[in-house]
Amino acid sequence: MTPLPALLLLVLIAAAPAPAPASASTLAVSGGASPVVCGVAKENRTLYCAPVSAGSSNASAVALPLTFAEVSAGRGFVCGLQAGGAALFCWPPAAAPQWQQLKRIYNNGAGALQDLAVGADQVAAYDEAAGRVLWWRGGGRFPERADGDFRSLVSGDGFSCSVEANASAAVRCWGPRGSAVQADFANATSVRYLAAGGTRACAVLASGAALCSGSDSTSGSANASAVLPRDLSPYGLAVGDSHACALRRTNHTAVCWSLGGPTTTVYYPAVGTAFQFLVADGNITCGVASIDFSVMCWSLGSDATTVSLPRILPGVCVRDESSCGGCGYLWQSQQFCGGSGGICRLCDGSSAPPPRGPVSPPPSSPPPPGSSSKRVSKAWIAFCVVGAVGSFAGLCSIVYCLVFGFCSNKRVHNSVQPNITTAGAAAAADNNNNNNNGGGAAGSPYGSPNGSRARGLFRRQLSRVMTRQRSGPSSFKDPAEEFTFAQLEAATKGFAAEAKIGEGSFGTVYRGKLPDGREVAIKRGESGTRAWRFQEKESAFRSELAFLSRLHHKHLVGLVGYCEENEERLLVYEYMKNGALYDNLHPKPGSAAQQSPVASSWKLRIKILLDASRGIEYLHSYAVPPIIHRDIKSSNILLDGNWTARVSDFGLSLMGPPESEETQSQSQRHLTVKAAGTLGYMDPEYYGLHHLTVKSDVYGFGVVMLEALTGRRAIFKEAEGGSPVSVVDHAVPSIVAGELTKVLDPRAPEPAEHEAEAVELVAYTAVHCVRLEGKDRPAMADIVANLETAFALCEGSAGDRGGGGFGNSSSSASMSVTSMDRSGALV
Known part of the structure; x- marks a missing residue:
């Protein structure tokens, strides 16, 4: 029943006479x-499932945003091996499995797994580092392990088989039916590839001939298979209950034949279509x-039809080209594997060309000569009409600006929208700024003019944008109040040192x-008379005032008012009684935060984390255009008296790329802006390439999640005098290896049963948030859904999630998994 495509070229033993790919697959069918x-x-590299039936609905994502290396299926369940081989997940064979149906199988100290092979009720995989085959489930009918060097591991009903990676290339089988299947291959030589399904196993020999166990109902001998097709690719074979399919060596088209009957019927299900590999189960082949x-x-016996899955990874990614037995990588496959490794190319003597990307459409043919004069005359008419309309609109704009921009002195800071028009303008603004926390200063939404001219220009621009519409579904709020400097000075007792509670992107924060x-x-903005210092303060002040006047959300800090007198720039916010998340995670000795319940x-x-994610999701998904915070960190997540979290400090924020760029997805659009933010939280793609997207905020939030899990600062030292270490480098390897407990905050109690699942879900989500490339990171909506699931698990109500009031649901909620050992039930 195991899917047995041949493209997956994981070479297990260099000493083998002809390195062959493993039987692992990136496609599986449960029939x-x-x-x-x-x-x-x-x-x-995310996993999708869909029904095989014709006219089926779209595919459903499984365990988003986990990424997978391999997938295999049996009659009762499907299993996926996570990228890197550290974790194994199984679920019932459903087109849209629910999150609570996903079960994790722990590998009990095994290394990175590969060659995943699911049978009727057993799961097998190969631990290459230790040189052993491991089993899970199987009702005690399979050994716990089988030591040796093997390749092409497969599983069927009541047996698992593999080929010894040595000169003999003998077939070894285990399980209650293992000895009978192994006996049928006793005289086989030069076995290149195995496949299994139902009660049978088949092999392709070096000669291109096929050999199947139990093919003859009278003799039960594999040697009774002389009528089977020949000249087969050694790497294309799949076996179902009563049929087998393989790829022809010459053109990689599929040929199928019946098994177990008095005669053998051969048929061709997809004439003219070349395949990378095949998988089968029951009477279905894909x-x-x-x-x-x-x-x-x-x-069986029908023609092939297309299934509504996305484009599938054409093989398992391998770490280096030496694993490909001299065949090299498949064309362009390195980009499929995230730049680390590639997919091995088939080199079986076939003439099939490597797959190419979609062919660009041919250029449109030139118009007939007789139509040129008619086209020109129409163009002139259109030009005149557009010119007249444009001139009228321009005149109206000038009148509007004169009336509302220069004649009105009333300033009402409500429903404002920063005036960023292009990435280039933002970049120009940033080029005049200095670094903030090692990353760069705030880029003003209005540019950075110099001196007194800047102050006047800022006022005029701000007054013009006051009338612009609010974006997103936020509720209306009262206009921001304008305070005098004397009022705020009195509120803070002269900005006394004991009133100081923190630092912001452009100044010091006081309680008043x-x-x-x-x-x-x-x-209060930092004092200073130098032009560049004033520019920096003015830029951050305008940015934060503009954004917070416009935005209103439960999980964004509320703006009360502002003060603008002479060189003084002050912003007034709602007071957050419980301080910043940073101070609660990393309290100073003797501070009140040491007794914080957060610890x-x-x-x-x-x-x-859930509260903060909802605030960031609002910025990304409901503001039009989206707002990129640029400085997501634990010190900018504030906690009110009820421990509700709110995102603060918009001094570095920018509006995202224009929505008119329809040719690109939201995650691909970017601003080209000088890096700004805080070291340890900054997106490497943004820091290195100056490409800013909403996924830059996702990276920063991923660091915050790791900070909350480990209790470590974003950058810390393991010991006094040691080298700085990032929390990403500290935590991610252990999480990926399934050793989360090694990095959990030791100050917190051991998670209870439901909390353990929740913490694991948060950890997996964080790992994907801090991936190097923004396109590989989840959207904030997916992160919110995962954190909603995690919080529901903590409350013991995850099973009622559908009606429990967790409004932002997503397919990523399926990522929550139930822990399970090697002997536990899968479903």
């Missing part, structure tokens, strides 16, 4: 009553087409009390 096919997507990596499936009794936080509660930490 039960409602057949389901699952595959690893080429674009991002393959990945070479031309575009789409998936086609067929049942207004005459009406309201407690507020007052941010002792996993549930509270996850709630705070």
